[in-house]
Amino acid sequence: MKTEKFWGSWFAFKPDNLFSSLSLEETLVGGQCFDWHEIARFHWRGKVGKAVVECRWKNERAEWRCDKKISLSEDQIANYFWLDEDYGKALNELPWRSDAVLKKCLENLKGLRILRQPLDQTLFFFLLSSAKSIPQIQAIGKTVFQKYGERLLEDIYAFPGWERLSEISESELRSLKLGYRAKYVAKSAQIIVSRKGWLESIPELSYEKAKKELLCLPGVGEKVADCVLLFGGNFLEAFPIDTWIEKSMEKRYCLHGWNSNQKIHFARIHFGKFAGLAQQFLFSAERLGFLEDL
DNA sequence: CTCCAGGAGATAT
DNA sequence: ATATCTCCTGGA
Numbered sequence: 001m002k003t004e005k006f007w008g009s010w011f012a013f014k015p016d017n018l019f020s021s022l023s024l025e026e027t028l029v030g031g032q033c034f035d036w037h038e039i040a041r042f043h044w045r046g047k048v049g050k051a052v053v054e055c056r057w058k059n060e061r062a063e064w065r066c067d068k069k070i071s072l073s074e075d076q077i078a079n080y081f082w083l084d085e086d087y088g089k090a091l092n093e094l095p096w097r098s099d100a101v102l103k104k105c106l107e108n109l110k111g112l113r114i115l116r117q118p119l120d121q122t123l124f125f126f127l128l129s130s131a132k133s134i135p136q137i138q139a140i141g142k143t144v145f146q147k148y149g150e151r152l153l154e155d156i157y158a159f160p161g162w163e164r165l166s167e168i169s170e171s172e173l174r175s176l177k178l179g180y181r182a183k184y185v186a187k188s189a190q191i192i193v194s195r196k197g198w199l200e201s202i203p204e205l206s207y208e209k210a211k212k213e214l215l216c217l218p219g220v221g222e223k224v225a226d227c228v229l230l231f232g233g234n235f236l237e238a239f240p241i242d243t244w245i246e247k248s249m250e251k252r253y254c255l256h257g258w259n260s261n262q263k264i265h266f267a268r269i270h271f272g273k274f275a276g277l278a279q280q281f282l283f284s285a286e287r288l289g290f291l292e293d294l
Numbered sequence: 295c296t297c298c299a300g301g302a303g304a305t306a307t
Numbered sequence: 308a309t310a311t312c313t314c315c316t317g318g319a
Contacts, residue, residue, distance in 0.1 A: 031300070130301035136317075137300095179315025184302080221302045242300040259309085283300085 006153065007054070010063045011074065017083050019111035021057040026284045027081075027113050028055065032231045034125045034138045035145075035159075045156065048072060048080045049118070052153040067153055082113045090236065090274045094281075099270075101252045101294060105281035108290045112281055114230060120199060121159040122232025123214075126224045127184045143176050166193040184219025191217060203233045210235065222260075230276040239267045239275040248286045252294070 019027075021042055028036040028044050036046030042057035051072040054065050066072045078084060096103040124144075128137050148160035148168065166189035173182035192199050202210045210233060214225040226240035241249075241263060249263055250256050258266070271278040285291050 131299050131314090132301095132316085133299070133318085174315080177316065180302090180313090181315080183314095219302065223301060227300090240300090244300055287300095 006068060007065050008068050010056075010058075010065045012061050012063045013074075013078060013083055017062060017081075017111070018087070019057075019062045019113075020109070022288075023109045023111035023113075024055070024057055024062050026109060026288075027111075027115060029134070030280075030284050030287070031134050032227075032280065033115050033117060034134070034141050035121070037138070047152070047156065047158070048077060050150075050152065050158055051076075052156050053077065069153075080116050082116060087113060090277055093272060093274055094278055095270065095272065101291060102271075102278060102281065104290060104294060105285040108288070109281055109284055112284060114236065114277055114280055116234055117232050118159070119203060119228065119232040120162055123188075123199070123217075123220075123228045124159065124162075124165070124185070126227045126231075127188060127219045128178065128181050129224065129227070130181060130219070140177055144173075147176070162189050162192045162199070165189040181219065184217075188217040188219060207235045207237050211238070226276075230279075236274045236276045237268070239264060239271070239279050241267075242283075244286060245279060245283055248282055248291070252282075252291060 025042070025044075027033075028046065029038065033046075036044045036055075039045050039054075040056075043054065044056070045052065045054050047053060048066075049072065051070040052067040053072070056063055064074075064077050066077070091106070094102060094106070096106050125137060125141055128140050132140075142157075144165075145157035145159060146155075148164050149157040150160075151157055165185060168186065168189075170182045170186040173185055176182075178185060198213070202213055205213065207229065210229055211225050214220050214228055215222075220228070223240050223242055226238040229235040230238035230240060241260060246260075246263065249266070250258070253266065253270075255263055255266060267275050267279070
């Protein structure tokens with residue numbers, strides 16, 4: 001097989017890494033991440049760092065294989081997919097025992113995870129996300145990566161980096177269909193490049209400080225800041241509230257009439273320090289219709 | 295053709 | 308503080 005030239009052999013983690021076919025799919029293409037795509041049923045291709053990686057569901061478990069050219073350890077895969085025992089601990093701390101809504105989410109999406117994505121790329125994707133659907137964000141991202149990023153394998157390109165993005169004019173970005181988001185990317189790029197080490201230092205800050213810093217960027221409001229912190233900064237307490245979650249919370253937790261600060265407060269108190277993980281379960285369960293008959 | 299998205303920013307109350 | 312309007316683009 002020609003592909004053997006590129007790919008190492010498939011491997012899995014033992015004993016059981018808790019995924020299900022559905023939760024694996026939701027984790028990869030459910031909207032927290034935009035650089036994985038399906039190449040066959042239950043078989044996806046994406047990136048972990050600068051390495052091209054494939055993931056599939058086979059024989060009732062998740063399996064991975066990596067591009068041979070780049071040395072990527074199994075530990076790095078495990079870290080990206082949050083396969084360590086901390087995941088089980090986080091699940092255990094969620095209030096599913098006293099929350100029928102959350103319990104239903106966990107039953108139907110056993111293994112759903114928050115991926116540990118790079119902060120710079122995550123910020124870029126979520127600057128594009130305003131009033132855009134998942135396929136649209138993927139498409140714009142792919143165009144930008146192909147045009148300015150390093151080619152890794154076949155049609156897979158790396159995130160160009162903010163240094164490179166800062167050299168692109170707003171009008172050129174508009175020609176790539178970013179619309180009014182072109183200004184967000186162009187202006188944020190200038191700020192990021194002008195402050196050496198600033199973006200990289202964000203994961204070291206407290207959640208509150210990190211969020212305050214991100215909110216300085218044009219195009220970053222409450223929702224985008226929380227997405228970047230949760231998906232790109234490993235801040236599991238971040239609780240992004242988009243229109244879906246907002247409606248879901250009103251409906252499932254009877255919060256009609258509560259303002260957004262009150263809803264954030266409720267989430268923090270009720271879901272605790274892993275609120276972001278709860279948010280992801282709620283979001284996916286709602287998207288897939290698991291909560292309709294409650 | 296009109297409407298509105300997994301928002302943010304500006305402006306008006 | 309809260310409400311409304313606009314901003315690109317594309318799909319319903």
